[in-house]
Amino acid sequence: MATPIQKPSSPRQQLGQIVHLGLSSFLNTHHKEFSSKFQILRPSESKFPLDQFFTAEAQNTQAAICSGGFKLSADILRHLPSLRLIVATTSGLNNIDLSECRKRGISVINAGNIYSADVADLAVGMVIDLMRKISAGNRFVKTGLWPKQGDYLLGSKLGGKQVGIVGLGSIGVEVAKRLEAFGCKISYYSRKKKPCVSYTFYSNIHKLASVSDILVICCALTEQTRHLINREVLLTLGKEGLIVNIARGAIIDEKELVRCLLQREIAGAGLDVFEHEPRVPQELFGLDNVVLSPHFAVYTEGASRHLEEHLIGNLEAFFSNRPLLSPVLDDE
Numbered sequence: 001m002a003t004p005i006q007k008p009s010s011p012r013q014q015l016g017q018i019v020h021l022g023l024s025s026f027l028n029t030h031h032k033e034f035s036s037k038f039q040i041l042r043p044s045e046s047k048f049p050l051d052q053f054f055t056a057e058a059q060n061t062q063a064a065i066c067s068g069g070f071k072l073s074a075d076i077l078r079h080l081p082s083l084r085l086i087v088a089t090t091s092g093l094n095n096i097d098l099s100e101c102r103k104r105g106i107s108v109i110n111a112g113n114i115y116s117a118d119v120a121d122l123a124v125g126m127v128i129d130l131m132r133k134i135s136a137g138n139r140f141v142k143t144g145l146w147p148k149q150g151d152y153l154l155g156s157k158l159g160g161k162q163v164g165i166v167g168l169g170s171i172g173v174e175v176a177k178r179l180e181a182f183g184c185k186i187s188y189y190s191r192k193k194k195p196c197v198s199y200t201f202y203s204n205i206h207k208l209a210s211v212s213d214i215l216v217i218c219c220a221l222t223e224q225t226r227h228l229i230n231r232e233v234l235l236t237l238g239k240e241g242l243i244v245n246i247a248r249g250a251i252i253d254e255k256e257l258v259r260c261l262l263q264r265e266i267a268g269a270g271l272d273v274f275e276h277e278p279r280v281p282q283e284l285f286g287l288d289n290v291v292l293s294p295h296f297a298v299y300t301e302g303a304s305r306h307l308e309e310h311l312i313g314n315l316e317a318f319f320s321n322r323p324l325l326s327p328v329l330d331d332e
Helices: 025-029 031-035 050-057 074-078 098-104 116-132 134-142 145-149 170-181 205-210 231-237 254-262 301-319
Strands: 016-021 038-041 063-066 085-088 107-109 162-166 185-189 200-202 214-217 242-245 268-271 290-292
Touching: 016 301, 025 031, 031 038, 031 301, 063 301, 074 098, 085 301, 098 107, 107 301, 116 134, 116 170, 116 214, 116 242, 116 268, 116 290, 134 145, 162 170, 162 205, 170 185, 170 214, 185 205, 200 205, 205 231, 231 254, 254 268
Parallel strands: 016 038, 016 063, 063 085, 085 107, 162 185, 162 214, 185 200, 214 242, 242 268, 268 290
Antiparallel strands: none
16 A cells, blocks of 8 residues: 655645656746646655655646656556646657547647747857867867967858758748858758748758758657668768757667768767767767757756746646647647
């Protein structure tokens, strides 16, 4: 029999109870705003196993916040029989079993387009860094090599480059607009042609790679896009080609990417995401043609405030029996 777990007393009337699934960092940042409106259950801070916590404390819980890439599987959903709403702190939903949610009539909210501009900024920043060798030049100066070796290697001009965008959703469009302003020529690969844009569309990823100087990965991670960028695509991109990934690590076959970089079969890579985060292949650490960041493209103060308002607004609507502000998946 499960040992009862003490619930924190609530000093005020709150709209409803929510369970937070994932790392505590999100709610720690937004604790005041969420705790003033909702009773929050935090299984990550409990000494009890997850299934026992759910059985003892969350059988009647109707809403959940899912953060930090928490894997919300069908098995976990079965331990939350009353769940009717999931609000995710990310735009990608590959960590949530959407098929099971649909079967159970669970609505799902994600971050929508909140992060799009900020992620696009970082993607373009990585493109510029790689083209102009900013990070590599920084290391060259700071390690004292400039007086010893003289002039550094020439960078490349960004204007006029052919940029292939993989996934022309909200982030991809923002990336395209920014790079178009630099004088780049934009093409894209997507599930279907976008009638609202004039960029050249390719339904074949290899064809896109063959005409691109730079590939920017902006698509969602699905079973269809996992390892979409394989060795053949990388070789087609070629020895002068650059690749930037601000989407999900597993869209690129990471082992093949490392091999191509080490063998100089592509010119360089900018990576904000990795296949087995937070583990990063150590072979990349010493390469001056690689720029790395710790999956932080979405993390800006402005986006954080906007996300807080977005999630709280949807939770308030749910507990007040009003239509959700922005459902991604509903029970229809």
